[in-house]
Amino acid sequence: MEYETKSGRAGPGNPTSPRHGVRKNLDFEPLSTTALILEDRPANLPAKPAEEAQKHRQQYEEMVAQAKKRELKEAQKRKKQLEDRCKLEESIGTAAQIWNQEILPNWSATCTSRRVRDLWWQGIPPSVRGKVWSLAVGNELNITHELYSICLARAKEKWRTTPAPSLEIETEDAGSSDRESSLELIKLDISRTFPHLCIFQQGGPYHDVLHSILGAYTCYRPDVGYVQGMSFIAAVLILNLDTADAFIAFANLLNKPCQMAFFRVDHSLMLTYFAAFEVFFEENLPKLFAHFQKNNLTPDIYLIDWIFTLYSKSLPLDLACRVWDVFCRDNEEFLFRTGLGLLRLYQEVLTPMDFIHMAQFLTRLPDLIPADQLFQHIAAIHMTSRNRKWGQVLQALQKDPERGSPVLKR
Amino acid sequence: MQNNHTKEHLFKILVIGDLGVGKTSIIKRYVHQNFSPNYRATIGVDFALKVLNWDQETVRLQLWDIAGQERFGNMTRVYYREAMGAFIVFDVTRPASFEAVTKWKEDLDSKLSLANGKHVATVLLANKCDQGRDVLTNNGIKMEQFCEENGFVGWYETSAKENINIDEAANCLVKHIIATENDMLQSEVPDTITPQLENDRGGTCSSCFRSQ
Numbered sequence: 001m002e003y004e005t006k007s008g009r010a011g012p013g014n015p016t017s018p019r020h021g022v023r024k025n026l027d028f029e030p031l032s033t034t035a036l037i038l039e040d041r042p043a044n045l046p047a048k049p050a051e052e053a054q055k056h057r058q059q060y061e062e063m064v065a066q067a068k069k070r071e072l073k074e075a076q077k078r079k080k081q082l083e084d085r086c087k088l089e090e091s092i093g094t095a096a097q098i099w100n101q102e103i104l105p106n107w108s109a110t111c112t113s114r115r116v117r118d119l120w121w122q123g124i125p126p127s128v129r130g131k132v133w134s135l136a137v138g139n140e141l142n143i144t145h146e147l148y149s150i151c152l153a154r155a156k157e158k159w160r161t162t163p164a165p166s167l168e169i170e171t172e173d174a175g176s177s178d179r180e181s182s183l184e185l186i187k188l189d190i191s192r193t194f195p196h197l198c199i200f201q202q203g204g205p206y207h208d209v210l211h212s213i214l215g216a217y218t219c220y221r222p223d224v225g226y227v228q229g230m231s232f233i234a235a236v237l238i239l240n241l242d243t244a245d246a247f248i249a250f251a252n253l254l255n256k257p258c259q260m261a262f263f264r265v266d267h268s269l270m271l272t273y274f275a276a277f278e279v280f281f282e283e284n285l286p287k288l289f290a291h292f293q294k295n296n297l298t299p300d301i302y303l304i305d306w307i308f309t310l311y312s313k314s315l316p317l318d319l320a321c322r323v324w325d326v327f328c329r330d331n332e333e334f335l336f337r338t339g340l341g342l343l344r345l346y347q348e349v350l351t352p353m354d355f356i357h358m359a360q361f362l363t364r365l366p367d368l369i370p371a372d373q374l375f376q377h378i379a380a381i382h383m384t385s386r387n388r389k390w391g392q393v394l395q396a397l398q399k400d401p402e403r404g405s406p407v408l409k410r
Numbered sequence: 411m412q413n414n415h416t417k418e419h420l421f422k423i424l425v426i427g428d429l430g431v432g433k434t435s436i437i438k439r440y441v442h443q444n445f446s447p448n449y450r451a452t453i454g455v456d457f458a459l460k461v462l463n464w465d466q467e468t469v470r471l472q473l474w475d476i477a478g479q480e481r482f483g484n485m486t487r488v489y490y491r492e493a494m495g496a497f498i499v500f501d502v503t504r505p506a507s508f509e510a511v512t513k514w515k516e517d518l519d520s521k522l523s524l525a526n527g528k529h530v531a532t533v534l535l536a537n538k539c540d541q542g543r544d545v546l547t548n549n550g551i552k553m554e555q556f557c558e559e560n561g562f563v564g565w566y567e568t569s570a571k572e573n574i575n576i577d578e579a580a581n582c583l584v585k586h587i588i589a590t591e592n593d594m595l596q597s598e599v600p601d602t603i604t605p606q607l608e609n610d611r612g613g614t615c616s617s618c619f620r621s622q
Contacts, residue, residue: 188430195448228479267484304454359457
């Protein structure tokens with residue numbers, strides 16, 4: 001009995017606890033320990049008392065039984081994982097078929113149907129993702145492949161004529177605008193885009209593609225130029241689309257009102273977005289909202305990173321792609337809804353934290369985020385506030401900037 | 411229990427400077443004692459917390475790692491608020507990042523000052539010194555003079571990669587912050603300060619956070 005209370009694991013009701021088991025009954029035996037425990041002591045030492053020998057045998061048997069149980073459990077877990085993976089792959093395969101054969105050929109007729117919306121929410125299969133994104137984002141700007149080539153040629157011309165920043169020629173009046181003028185910034189940022197994937201870095205397979213798209217964009221929209229965060233967006237598109245199509249999607253994505261506001265760093269409009277976010281934050285998660293307010297944790301602190309990179313930096317890549325799936329369909333509203341979903345998912349974690357720990361947590365989310373749970377939490381966020389939808393709230397705030405976040409306006 | 415009465419300081423410290431000079435790397439080295447050549451670009455602001463034992467007192471440093479792109483200036487300057495000290499970082503292999511140092515300093519001083527009207531203690535970090543010192547030697551700049559003229563309390567050649575001078579630089583900054591804090595407390599409350607008074611008012615220094 002004494003042993004049992006110490007071991008804690010083998011409770012009295014444990015059916016596998018071998019009371020009078022014999023070694024031969026066990027088909028699993030760790031090799032190294034058997035002899036040591038169960039052999040008699042050498043002849044020149046006093047023999048083990050029977051009671052002790054019995055106790056040792058029992059301990060040994062319980063250890064073996066537990067190891068066996070663990071092995072069995074592991075095996076079951078592995079089997080379950082394999083099954084889950086097969087199931088997932090099968091469902092992705094089936095979904096891909098549906099997307100390819102039924103939805104994509106009849107895009108305009110099917111894309112708003114209930115069934116497609118449901119499938120869409122569950123994540124677009126990687127093999128059709130790029131196509132669906134392109135269709136959903138559209139090409140309002142009417143950018144052609146040719147325009148991309150022209151912009152790229154201009155960018156290359158610029159790279160050639162701009163002397164590489166050398167250590168001696170610094171006395172020239174390079175001008176402060178040149179520091180901002182993108183080229184060096186792009187270079188510096190490319191190597192810091194998904195570094196763990198090792199494909200965008202110098203010498204990596206997609207380094208030049210990323211460089212080209214960002215460079216071409218600065219020629220297409222010199223008034224916007226390169227802004228940090230763009231490299232992440234372009235990279236995600238490159239992973240799912242051919243270069244020219246990635247550029248088209250990139251330019252059109254950035255042309256959406258919310259993205260334009262952020263990438264042009266239109267401060268007052270950004271504040272309006274944050275204020276609208278706070279309206280829905282308070283509505284959906286009043287307790288957490290109060291906690292954030294008490295700690296002076298304003299939404300800009302975490303939203304800037306989330307919105308600028310469309311979550312591609314803060315979420316694991318596969319999960320970020322799922323957010324993009326619905327973002328392409330539901331637009332900016334879904335970005336803020338995702339943010340609220342994340343806060344809802346981690347509400348319990350955040351509530352006991354102080355400012356710095358919350359800020360740290362939100363600007364560096366856990367490496368493993370359960371996708372299904374996150375999407376459940378996103379689904380539970382209501383994007384209506386006093387009968388007004390996201391767009392209406394935003395519009396009202398835009399008309400009446402006084403109602404913006406008081407903390408941020410200081 | 412003496413420990414319960416240990417004084418605790420909470421200092422907000424900014425880490426600023428041009429894009430890609432190694433701000434995040436320096437912080438990672440300082441707080442987590444490691445280095446990776448693969449940090450992702452900082453968008454907006456990142457955070458870290460470092461706890462120090464300082465003369466039997468506890469010093470908590472809230473490090474605000476602010477994105478370096480000039481364009482974000484408008485957006486990130488709200489983050490200067492209530493800081494007690496700053497590191498301005500440049501990359502010794504990129505002259506342009508050194509030229510930007512005076513800009514960062516002017517920007518900081520124009521947007522942030524202490525309750526006594528003085529500028530916050532700022533230490534200049536010449537980072538990536540493991541990769542050469544061209545900027546420092548070629549331009550014939552006398553760093554001591556540069557620091558004096560531009561109001562830095564000190565400068566260090568640092569390497570986040572090789573762990574050179576990071577702790578030293580941080581200690582220098584903390585030393586100056588604490589000195590400033592003491593100055594301000596003394597000038598505002600000439601009599602002996604009783605702990606009670608301090609507790610009631612959450613510290614007379616407006617730049618300190620109240621630790622709740």
